[in-house]
Amino acid sequence: MIRYVLTLEDSADFEPWRDMARAALQRAIPPEALDWRIRDGETDLFGQITDNGDGLEALTALPVVKTVTLRASCIALLRDLLCHSDPGRFALAYRIAWRVQGNPHLLDVVTDVDIAKARIMVRQNREDCHKMASFLRFREDPVQRGEGQDARRRFLAWFEPQHHILERIAPFFSKRFTDMDWMILTPRGSIRWDGKEVVYSPEPCERPELDDGFGELWDTYYASTFNPARVRTKAMRREMPGRYWKNLPETRLIPQLVAGAEARVRTMAEQELQPAPAFHERLRARETRLVTQVPDMAETLEGLAAQVRTCTACPLHCPATQAVVGEGPAEARIMVVGEQPGDQEDLAGRPFVGPAGQLLHEALGEAGVERGALYLTNAVKHFRFRLQGRRRIHQNPDAAHVVACRPWLEQEIALIRPKLIVSLGATALRALDGPGMAMSDVRGTSWTVGTGEKAVRRLALAHPSWLLRLGNGAQGGSERRHFGEGLSRLREFLDQPGA
Amino acid sequence: MKKSLSQRLAILSDAAKYDASCASSGSGRRDSAKSGGLGSTTGNGICHAFTPDGRCVSLLKILLTNFCVYDCAYCINRSSSNVERARFTPEEVVWLTLEFYRRNCIEGLFLSSGIIRSSDHTMEQLVQVARDLRLKHGFRGYIHLKTIPDASPRLLEEAGRYADRLSINVEMPTVAGLEQYAPQKKAGGIRQAMGEMRLKIDAGKERSHTGRRAERFSPGGQSTQMIVGADAASDQDILASSANLYGSYGLRRVYYSAFSPIPDASALLPAKSPPLQREHRLYQADWLFRFYGFAFGELTAGRADGMLDLELDPKLAWALDNRALFPVDLNRASKEMLLRVPGLGVKAVASILRARRHQAVRLEDLARLNVSIRKVRPFVQTPGWSPGRLTDRQDLRSRFSPAPRQMSLL
Numbered sequence: 015m016i017r018y019v020l021t022l023e024d025s026a027d028f029e030p031w032r033d034m035a036r037a038a039l040q041r042a043i044p045p046e047a048l049d050w051r052i053r054d055g056e057t058d059l060f061g062q063i064t065d066n067g068d069g070l071e072a073l074t075a076l077p078v079v080k081t082v083t084l085r086a087s088c089i090a091l092l093r094d095l096l097c098h099s100d101p102g103r104f105a106l107a108y109r110i111a112w113r114v115q116g117n118p119h120l121l122d123v124v125t126d127v128d129i130a131k132a133r134i135m136v137r138q139n140r141e142d143c144h145k146m147a148s149f150l151r152f153r154e155d156p157v158q159r160g161e162g163q164d165a166r167r168r169f170l171a172w173f174e175p176q177h178h179i180l181e182r183i184a185p186f187f188s189k190r191f192t193d194m195d196w197m198i199l200t201p202r203g204s205i206r207w208d209g210k211e212v213v214y215s216p217e218p219c220e221r222p223e224l225d226d227g228f229g230e231l232w233d234t235y236y237a238s239t240f241n242p243a244r245v246r247t248k249a250m251r252r253e254m255p256g257r258y259w260k261n262l263p264e265t266r267l268i269p270q271l272v273a274g275a276e277a278r279v280r281t282m283a284e285q286e287l288q289p290a291p292a293f294h295e296r297l298r299a300r301e302t303r304l305v306t307q308v309p310d311m312a313e314t315l316e317g318l319a320a321q322v323r324t325c326t327a328c329p330l331h332c333p334a335t336q337a338v339v340g341e342g343p344a345e346a347r348i349m350v351v352g353e354q355p356g357d358q359e360d361l362a363g364r365p366f367v368g369p370a371g372q373l374l375h376e377a378l379g380e381a382g383v384e385r386g387a388l389y390l391t392n393a394v395k396h397f398r399f400r401l402q403g404r405r406r407i408h409q410n411p412d413a414a415h416v417v418a419c420r421p422w423l424e425q426e427i428a429l430i431r432p433k434l435i436v437s438l439g440a441t442a443l444r445a446l447d448g449p450g451m452a453m454s455d456v457r458g459t460s461w462t463v464g465t466g467e468k469a470v471r472r473l474a475l476a477h478p479s480w481l482l483r484l485g486n487g488a489q490g491g492s493e494r495r496h497f498g499e500g501l502s503r504l505r506e507f508l509d510q511p512g513a
Numbered sequence: 514m515k516k517s518l519s520q521r522l523a524i525l526s527d528a529a530k531y532d533a534s535c536a537s538s539g540s541g542r543r544d545s546a547k548s549g550g551l552g553s554t555t556g557n558g559i560c561h562a563f564t565p566d567g568r569c570v571s572l573l574k575i576l577l578t579n580f581c582v583y584d585c586a587y588c589i590n591r592s593s594s595n596v597e598r599a600r601f602t603p604e605e606v607v608w609l610t611l612e613f614y615r616r617n618c619i620e621g622l623f624l625s626s627g628i629i630r631s632s633d634h635t636m637e638q639l640v641q642v643a644r645d646l647r648l649k650h651g652f653r654g655y656i657h658l659k660t661i662p663d664a665s666p667r668l669l670e671e672a673g674r675y676a677d678r679l680s681i682n683v684e685m686p687t688v689a690g691l692e693q694y695a696p697q698k699k700a701g702g703i704r705q706a707m708g709e710m711r712l713k714i715d716a717g718k719e720r721s722h723t724g725r726r727a728e729r730f731s732p733g734g735q736s737t738q739m740i741v742g743a744d745a746a747s748d749q750d751i752l753a754s755s756a757n758l759y760g761s762y763g764l765r766r767v768y769y770s771a772f773s774p775i776p777d778a779s780a781l782l783p784a785k786s787p788p789l790q791r792e793h794r795l796y797q798a799d800w801l802f803r804f805y806g807f808a809f810g811e812l813t814a815g816r817a818d819g820m821l822d823l824e825l826d827p828k829l830a831w832a833l834d835n836r837a838l839f840p841v842d843l844n845r846a847s848k849e850m851l852l853r854v855p856g857l858g859v860k861a862v863a864s865i866l867r868a869r870r871h872q873a874v875r876l877e878d879l880a881r882l883n884v885s886i887r888k889v890r891p892f893v894q895t896p897g898w899s900p901g902r903l904t905d906r907q908d909l910r911s912r913f914s915p916a917p918r919q920m921s922l923l
Contacts, residue, residue, distance in 0.1 A: 044660075048903070089843060093906055098849065101736050101771055119871045122867050122868065122870065122871055123871050123872060123880055124864040124867055124868045124881075124882065125868045125869050125872075125874055125875075125878035125879075125882065127881065128861070130881035130882070144559070147555075147559055148559050148562075149560050149561070149562070150617055151614060151616055151617055151618065151851075152616045152617050153616065154616075156617075167615075171617070186553075186555075187546060188546070189544035189546040189553050190544060190552060191546035191547070191551065191552075191617075192544075192549055192550060192551065193549055193550055193551050193651070194551070194615060194622065228612065228616060230519065231518075231519060231522060231609075231612075231613075232520050232527075232613065232616070232618050234519050234523050235522055235523075235570075235573065235613075236562065236564065236570065237524050238522070238523045238524075238526040238527045238530070238531075239526050239527075239530045239564060239570060239574060240530075240564040240565055240566055241530055241531070241564075241566045241568070241773055242566075243773040243774050243787055244566045244567070244568035244771070244773060244787050244789055245563070245565055245566060246566055246789070247565050247567070248565065248567070250563040250566075250567050251565025253560065253563045253567075254562065254563040254571065262562065264562060265562075271564070271565050272565050275565070279774060279786070280776065282774045282776050282778065283774060284780070285776065285777060288595050288777060289778055290592070290593035290594075290595075291592075291594075291595055293592065294584065294592040294593045297582050297584075298584070298592075301697070310857075333690075333757045333761070334703050335703060335704045335707075335708040335761060336704065336864070338709070339829065358712070360708065360761075361708035361709070361711055361712050361761075362708065362709070362712055363705060363708070385658070396748040401756050401757065401760040403758075403759060403760070403806075403808070404759050404760055404763065406760050406761060445732050459515070484704060500763075
């Protein structure tokens, strides 16, 4: 079989390869018939080697037999691939371009030998970019450009990338180090930034002498942030392979840090207990003076709130953020009792601020009742939930939780002395009136508890979160109306003189 | 005599290093191309060096001061410790951050502080550093601020405006542990602060009906840290605590920090080497929760003492306890089930799902996806491979256990 020798520069330039590959694909030249080579000193010396094949001219002299297209995703992969330094990259890229003609899904078959190889090489390029972004160090050139306010500081860096990634990584540096001039020198060329544009040059560079005297501070930080009690050099080497060390001055310190670690840990262990410094004693003395006792009897709402916040009467306090106490004026004539704080209430520490609270708020507004005129609280003060992945799912409190929390509700009632208590939902009904009543029987109804001075009106309404669950269907609409009618009684109650 | 900047840097970075949090990720992409100034965030974070403890150096992790009015037993900076004390001015921290950043040594700043005078005073200083970096110097790199419990909402709001991530450490996995070792810290106050931050972070992500963005608040979310091995909490306790933290406060990360001996240690704590392997297993379990769909409870369910297996990774240990679910058909199983196969990572699973739409995946194909055939063999079946009785063999566990080490005679 005739073999064609195709010679390319050792760079990441995509276009020269693309032109040759297109010409070959159009002429249906199979991958085996191409010999991709990188131009080096030898071929330069002798012009071209044609001892075992023909050149590009011979290939283009053949007639075109088909049209060739490559998808954008394929071109993107091949572009990435050609940044690799492996001399076999041109042949691999052509093999993929050739095979894609017959199998348009080839790129998805990531288990395919060629595709797997290409993906590994692309990953290595990305890693190389990442290592360059990580381990390159700038040093300052004392000579600034410009003067006064417009002076730009100049920085210089040396790095040895494994692959042809300079043009690929340049935007990372220009978008990060925007307000300074810099130049990055590498054996594979250089990039330079002056605040306006990045200039790439393929000319190989020599390692410059770099020292701006700032390295010492960084060494200090590097040595101090190391914890001698947990030496794990394998993990360090995995992330920061030895080949990068010669351009990372702080790595000089590694041998002495590792060598001294054991002794430092031993010293810590053997250190005898020393008397605490004087300011510690002064602080602790002040602290004892400042400790204030929570009063036993709560005679104000604030005192009660402080007590509720320390409540551990049932296990609900363990996972919850905080106890959510009631909110409203101490002289409120109406008290509204809900079930328990929900997710939002638990986080904010205030009752009725979540979705159900918003619905209540809107309905109150429609009924012409100001939220500020009511004392809002819950039958249970801690949020009960179960975890599902990253979400907290509301759970109804058990009878035991209601019972444990009842003393707080009773004290709230005793302090506020409301004339009307509105229960929202079954839990509040149970907490206020015991287990005897069924929600379905009393929803929307009102009655009086006690006589004379102690007489209190009771009104039982649905819980707004139940309304939310019913949604906007027919039932939801009618229940929502009932709820609104119930709340309008609050308005009537507030309007009664002296009630 | 006043200590030099370098001496103070040594003291205040030594004092900050027991905080394991190092991430410079999660804040989205941002750069200085249009705005001018200095700095960018890449979304994934970059580690600029590694120290011999295997940890990365990504952010300049320092304290503003290591004077502290608290006396937390596990902490190097507790008031009863005789460590050397020092403080930076906010200007010095700003200068150090910018100069290290310009030399590409760091991704940004992780600033914390001992509590001096009051919570508000301390927080005000932290916020000033972040404010100056952002507003005076056009710094667009990463900023992680520790928040101080009980600081005023105004300061928290300002911190959230300038920081990419906020964090507050729960320190101990259980409330009892915290009471024992950190008598001045209150678990309730820490949770309240995290709850408040969650509400603000969520609000910061929302857009109004006109599409206007809410004011920026800690776009990289919040994180926390627990100390492992100082108190008696089991892995189950620790992971239950994590589950609650992730669920309740939407944390981006929970860090586990093996308790490590410190100079002038408190008598409350025994000086022993840090339980690094245990810490490693906890991180693996955390990973399985965040990326593999495991619930924390599943990972400790089969463990009588509530401790993760130190010899085997938690996914393998779980699979050995749940062999009835295996082998899994690589070409038919759901993504969720593939993620549970020991040896298959998130990327390998994505590759299998992609490839199997076009042709059957065989066992030997897995080698090209960087998967250890030895590890997955007992748990998968493919055309041409069935593990047969291998999955149920009594000695399957021992095939994965590390080789027994000969006991030292000394």
